[in-house]
Amino acid sequence: MKREKAAVFASGNGSNFQAMMETEDVTDKIVLLVCDQPGAAVIQKAKKFNIPVLELDMKQFPTKKAYEKRIIKALHSHEVTWIFLAGYMRIIGSELLAAFPKKIVNIHPSLLPAFPGKDAIRDAYWSGATETGVTVHYVDEGIDTGPIIEQVMVRISAEDTLEALAARIHGAEHQLYPNVMKRLLQSK
Ligand code: GRF
Numbered sequence: 405m406k407r408e409k410a411a412v413f414a415s416g417n418g419s420n421f422q423a424m425m426e427t428e429d430v431t432d433k434i435v436l437l438v439c440d441q442p443g444a445a446v447i448q449k450a451k452k453f454n455i456p457v458l459e460l461d462m463k464q465f466p467t468k469k470a471y472e473k474r475i476i477k478a479l480h481s482h483e484v485t486w487i488f489l490a491g492y493m494r495i496i497g498s499e500l501l502a503a504f505p506k507k508i509v510n511i512h513p514s515l516l517p518a519f520p521g522k523d524a525i526r527d528a529y530w531s532g533a534t535e536t537g538v539t540v541h542y543v544d545e546g547i548d549t550g551p552i553i554e555q556v557m558v559r560i561s562a563e564d565t566l567e568a569l570a571a572r573i574h575g576a577e578h579q580l581y582p583n584v585m586k587r588l589l590q591s592k
Pocket of ligand 1 (some may be wrong): 414416417418419420421490491492511512513574577
């Protein structure tokens with residue numbers, strides 16, 4: 405049986421990363437954090453859990469291709485088989501997509517295809533919708549467009565504040581994403 409190993413890509417706070425690291429059967433499969441924002445809070449979280457960090461600044465690379473090639477080199481040296489994006493604020497380019505076909509997964513805070521893009525929680529809140537949610541999906545060349553793996557619905561009540569809704573959505577993410585990961589990482 406092939407041993408699956410995961411890298412997490414994140415740019416910011418890392419609450420999803422933390423939830424993964426606190427989930428049995430997931431934590432021991434995460435071998436690398438890739439972070440494109442030097443100084444991001446997620447880096448300290450990885451250090452606390454003794455996870456190696458590849459910290460990159462895209463400005464230091466002549467092209468996106470060169471940037472992704474550097475990442476791929478690290479992924480191969482850690483024998484990574486799956487990539488999980490968790491608040492990674494960059495579009496995955498053709499180098500990474502070709503190197504990890506159908507092995508790159510993302511979490512998005514809406515019920516895709518509704519509310520793609522970076523302000524999904526806010527957009528759903530102000531739209532007047534009565535429900536939104538969380539989607540885990542494969543990554544393709546589009547933005548928030550790849551095949552859906554699993555979704556959960558989160559209701560929006562008339563009394564909700566944006567902050568309360570965001571907190572419930574993040575809570576739902578922290579349940580859903582590690583569970584989906586557990587399944588995918590066991591599937592071979
Ligand atoms: C999450 O809401 C996730 O759905 C989105 O970015 C956010 C990352 O939050 N893609 P965190 O860094 O995991 O706290």
